[in-house]
Amino acid sequence: MLGKEAVEQLKFAMDSNSLVLFEGAGVSVNSGLPTWSDLISELKQELDVPENQGNLNSLKIAQIYYDIWGQQRYNEKIRGVFEKYGNARPNEIHRLVREISPRHIITTNYDTLIEQSLSDSITRYDVIRSDTDIPYSNSDHYLIKMHGDFKTNNFVLKEDDYLNYEQNFQLVSTLIKALLLNNTVLFIGYGLGDSTFNAIFNLIQTLLQGDAKKAYFFSTDEMSESEIRYYENKGIFVINQSDFGFKNLGKGESNIEFLNLLEESVIDGVSDSKTLDKRLSDIKSIDFLPTSDLFNLLRFQMPDVFVGRGLEIDCFNPEKTINISKYALEQISKQTAIKKFLGMDISKEQSFQRKGNYFLSDGVEKVLSGEDARAWFRKKANESYQNKDYWHFLIAEYNLTRLESRGFLEPDSKRYLMNLYMGTFL
Known part of the structure; x- marks a missing residue:
């Protein structure tokens, strides 16, 4: 089954530090932010465009709004839609992405939830919002906001933005292509019918063939066999949520469960x-x-x-x-x-x-011989404290706490030694 095979490939990519994660709007929706459909609906209301207007896609709606009202009002409108959700915070999906620690993260989201989530991560990501950020990056981990954000007012939404993307984001586009050639890719938080995903798909599909590494797309929508085959022929392997029994879960829950599968494999x-x-x-x-x-x-x-x-x-x-x-x-x-x-x-x-640490090694012998080591570690802790040997005091106290709270199974268990800590001398 492709799903299980894909997970193994993604685990390998994680272990070899070669995973690039594309994070879509579906991730931010789990924090309560609006979907792209919600955003476009607000533009439609102000333009008085009927919701069932079939010949206007999302990109054209945004373009019409921009052409009628101009850049300033357009920017203020888009900002205003998101400012209504100013209390949004990173969610469980963000936390799992942080734990998985992909080599690079690429997102089409304008919000700062990813940055907030990564702020306390040990892995430091340089944020790339525009071409001008690339020369100043000295990290080998990127958070690429390929559709810009509100900080730089270069967000990609209207039709012209997509048509002129390679021109407006020339270095960013080149960087993304280079990363896709040398790393395994995972898309999450996207729908295969999203205009944002299809723009990326059109940008990169020629790269995801031949000698390039594979790209995987986790879908929270059921896909037909013919659709799956279509994308596979273009270099993208679709992973259905039903492959893992997530069929009755919501989209956010499915994303969480899938990432949990990957997070469990982190060394x-x-x-x-x-x-x-x-x-x-x-x-x-x-x-x-x-x-x-x-x-x-x-x-x-x-x-x-x-x-x-x-x-x-x-x-x-x-x-x-x-x-x-x-x-x-x-x-x-x-x-x-x-x-x-x-x-x-x-x-x-x-x-x-x-x-080992000879000062405390007798405690190990007592445990292995079946004796109760609690009194011994208490004695060593007191002795160390009196001698102002705080290093051994802390180690003895720690082991005492573990002994009292866990019991450590049978005395001769090797699993005990997994929990016993000994300081070594320098």
Whole structure:
């Protein structure tokens, strides 16, 4: 079934940092913003055009309004429609997109909900609203507002905007084409009948054939086999919501459930040098990042974990010990502008122990032998506090809390070690 195969391909693109997400108006609608149909309906009312006027499409309606009333009133009208929804906030779809962290996001929306959602994301996206933004971008992650926005008053809506798009957005258009050639594309929040999508489709369809990577379109509308085949021949693979049993859900809910499938596949932890390097590429230009954010970005994922100034893998099995602490710090120093981490000057030589934290390692032995380690960790916490050894105090307190709240299953369970944190010495 194409749906399941498509998800696997999209997961691969996410893992290889080669996913480009096209985000349409359907995403903003979930935050209560008007649809394009709502916007055009307001223009029709002022123009006194009957709703059932069949020979005028949305682009022509916007063009007629502009031609009659001029640019200033046209701009004010479009702004006014959106200002009615000034309390709109990013929704669950925005959050999932942030978690999936595509390499690039391209949108035809004028609103700022995507920017708001990405404001606290570890991955930093440079916003491209017009050709003049491109020379000043120094990021390898873009949020491209290919139809402009209200900040620059260059929004694309009327017929002339679409006809002259390549001329008015020459560099943006070239950039988008380059990204489409080298990345896997996912459209979400669009309808195949939308004028906005069809304008994009006409712009890029020749690129989505031959050696170009695939493009996928998640549809919340049921599609006939012939329609699906038509777009597939043009390089776009349609994923039906019914492929995943979302048939009885609303459009917004279907988008959320689909993105949940992708979000579940996000690699939670760094387990090898290749993944580490990929994660660090997201913060190359950053010279300061809170420790908590850096850990959230890297999320080291090992059989036996650390929390401290180094990372030990299988630190209680010396034969299998692999120490990537030094490598991790070296790469943070080399690949980013960050020079200090956890109080260390990582540009200087650091020394690492290959085994666990001996001050606390007896606690692990007690757990493995079936003893109740709570009293032992309480004693170590008190002892550390009295000696003003706050580092070990915090680690002991943390493990004590986990012991008391979780129980850790059977004492000899390896799963226990997934939750026990040991500081390593430098």
